Structures are given as structure tokens and as C-alpha cells.
Amino acid sequence: MGSQAPEKHSTRNWVVFSYFFNIDGKASSQHIDDRAPHLESLGISPHVLSSICGQRRNDIHHYRVPSVAPSGIRFELRYLKRRNRLFKYASIPLLTGVLPLYFIEKAVINLESEWSWFPLAFLRGRQLGKRLNAELVYSTGGPASAHLAAGLAAKSLNVPWIAELQDPIVFKDWARSKTALKINSKLERFILGNASAVIFLTEGAKQRAVQRTGADPSKAHVIYPGASIDDRTQMAGIKGDFCRFAHFGSLGGTRNPGVFLDALEIVFDQDPELIGTVRFDLYGTMDSISDKLIAGFKYREVITDFGKVSRQEALNAMRKSDVLLLIQNLDDMSYETIPSKVYEYMQINKPILGLVHKNPQLEQMLLELGHLVAEADSPARISSLITQALELWRTGEPERRSLPPPPHTARRAAEKLLEIAGRIISKS
Secondary structure, rough: OOOOOOOOOOOEEEEEOOOOOOOOOOOHHHHHHHHHHHHHHHEEEEEEEEEOOOOOOOEEEEEEOOOOOHHHHHHHHHHHHOOOOOHHOOHHHHHHHHHHHHHHHHHHHOOHHHHHHHHHHHHHHOOOOHHHOEEEEEEEOOHHEEEEEEHHHHHHHHHOOEEEEEOOOOOOOOOOOOHHHHHHHHHHHHHHHHOOEEEEEOHHHHHHHHHHOOHHHHHHHEEOOOOOOOOHHHOOOOOOOOOOEEEOOEEEEEEEOOHHHHHHHHHHHHHHHHHHHHHEEEEEOOOOHHHHHHHHOOOOOHHHEEOOOHHHHHHHHHHHEEEEEEEEOOOOHHHOOOOOOOOHHHHHHOOOEEEEEOHHHHHHHHHHOEEEEEEOOOOHHHHHHHHHHHOOOOOOOOHHHHOOOOOOHHHHHHHHHHHHHHHHHOOO
């Protein structure tokens, strides 16, 4: 499956392994989606190799290969069904045939569904690297299979490899089998032991990974991915009749609106007149836990669920909101992660109410830019910040309009990545 993009006049070719690519609204896709054009403008020609989950992009070199195991086939067929209604019915025989093999696979080896992408990705990536005389292999985002394929390809091509780990491969609250944990632990050691550089998105993730693997800390780096905001969202916000608190993105498990709703109830109980002033808007998907919490909220009339929307629609809605709500999971992984939505929130330049769980790095980042932060399990503290946000809204928060743009952008992330790559290539 080849690329339809025109050839670029550049000798600096990179082979980029990214399982999720060009999937609207998906964080692990968003980072590389935003960064690729900036890499091109900096003189790099990225040749992106992805799964078949996302649609082909025609503005850059984009190649796609499928997974080979039943779990991967089943997973990718679901994405194809969402994009094509006709395929929805044509895929029924395929899914039916795969299902028995899927259950056998899960009984034998319960890994993430994307694990079997690496064989074809490795073969295609190696082929691309040879044809392009690639100077570097770069893997980023989501499933660990992308890093395994990239590492094998880089070794075969004898070129440097940069691995960017967007989510921890190994973490404390492990829910899968011991076999899966053992495999992921070996894979993590493979990445940190063989990659020329390893990029993390937070200091916490970097610190823990280096400690677990005993890897050379000098090749571990942190790059905040930032975001690229379309010019169409850069209109001035208009103050409406309601102060709109808005959450964007998926809600599930311990990342749910429960504590925020508890805090909102405290505010309304203390001053019932605010029921006519405050609105809580939701954009994105939610699980049954969040759905039940919202349905059972004492003041349900203030909540509007807009469901899943496109990224562009979400960005436009952010500009029309008054306070952007961030909710972290109440689990150990929150120490190692910063939700990608944060970077879009920052560039929208509206007040952020961050419900942060044991993540001093994220807390400091928000506070330095003048936003509101509370521990994600503290309704009393959150209720006081809701009141503070309402006061900002009433006064028109004029001081916020003069704040400089946040430093965390996709352009800056691409520049930092290029700096690291330059040092590595010069030594190779």
C-alpha cells in the first residue's frame, strides 16, 4: 500500500513508525499528525508507516500495512467499519471467521490487540529505508508494536533510531496477565537499551523507565508534544449568558466527572441562584460509570452532552466555552502522563480548571500559566475554584487576554526532536 503524496525534494528521509496516524481526535495520532508538517518545513521528509485504522493522508508520504493476528484483524476491521457503511455489512463474514481464532489467541497470549502489526511493519519499513536511503528511523505513539518494528528495521538498516514513548509500556496498576507484563518489560528494556534516544512526554515517565531498566539516562529526553491550532479557531471569545464549564475527550473508569459534580453540587447548594448561571458541557465519549453519574446528578438540567465531535468542532467549541475542564485518572499512571488535550487548552487561552492527580509537573505547568489546579479527589477545593472561575467570568478576566502564548507547541516539539536527531546523526 503505497503513498500518494508527491515526491519531496529532500535528501533527509526519515521512516516514521506510528500505528495510529490520521485518526481524528485520537491523542496518539494527534501528536505526529501535528508534528509531520513542521518536520517537513525544517527540511525532513517524513515517510509515515501506519496501520490501516486511519485514512490515507495525501499531503505527506503515508504507507499502511495491516496486523496479522486475529486480535489485530478484528481491531482494525472495527475502524474500517466506522469509516465505511458499506464495509460494515461486508465485514460480517470476516469478523465471524476471525472470532474463534481471536478467542484462542486471547486464551494463549493476552496482549494488546495491536501487537501483531510489527511483522509487516518491519518488512515494509526496512524496504522503505533501503529505497529512500533513510538517515533515521523514528517511532512514536500508542502501541509498543511500532517501537519493536522500528527497532528491528533500524538495526537491519544500520541507522539511528529514536523511540518516543507516549504512554508507559510498564506501569504499577497492571491489569493484564503476568505473561503480558513479562513481554512488555522485555520490550521496554529492548527499547531503552537499543534506541539511540528515547523521548518521554513527562519527567515522571522518564524517571521511572530509567529506574526500571537501568538504562543510560543520558539518552533519555523529555519533549512536551504541544499542539497545532488551526487559524479558524483564533476568533475572539464572546461572553454569553452562561458561564460554560466544558470537558473535551473521553471519560471512563476513574477519569469521570464524579468529583467535579460533587463540587458543583456544593456550589449550587450554597447559592441556588447560580443554577441559572452555570452550564456544564461535555464533548466526547463516556463509559457507563460516567453516564450514570451524570444521569443521577441533582442538577441535571445544567448539563449538555454533545457526544463525540471532530477535532475541529471541538476546537471551535473550546473558544465558545468559558472554563476548560481537565480531569486526570485517579491512578498511579497519572504521575507519568499529561493529557494531550492540555496543550490545546493552553493555546485556546481560556481559563483551565485542572483536576490533577499526584502530578506535580502538570500542576506546576498549569499554575505557571495562571490556571486553576486542585487535587482530583478534593470536592471542597474544587468547589472553591469553581467559585473563583465564576468571578473571573463575571469580571471578564481582562488580565488573561494579555498573557503570552504558551511555550508548548508542535513546532517547538519538532525543533527539539530535530536537535536530538542532529546530535545522534553527527556521532553515527
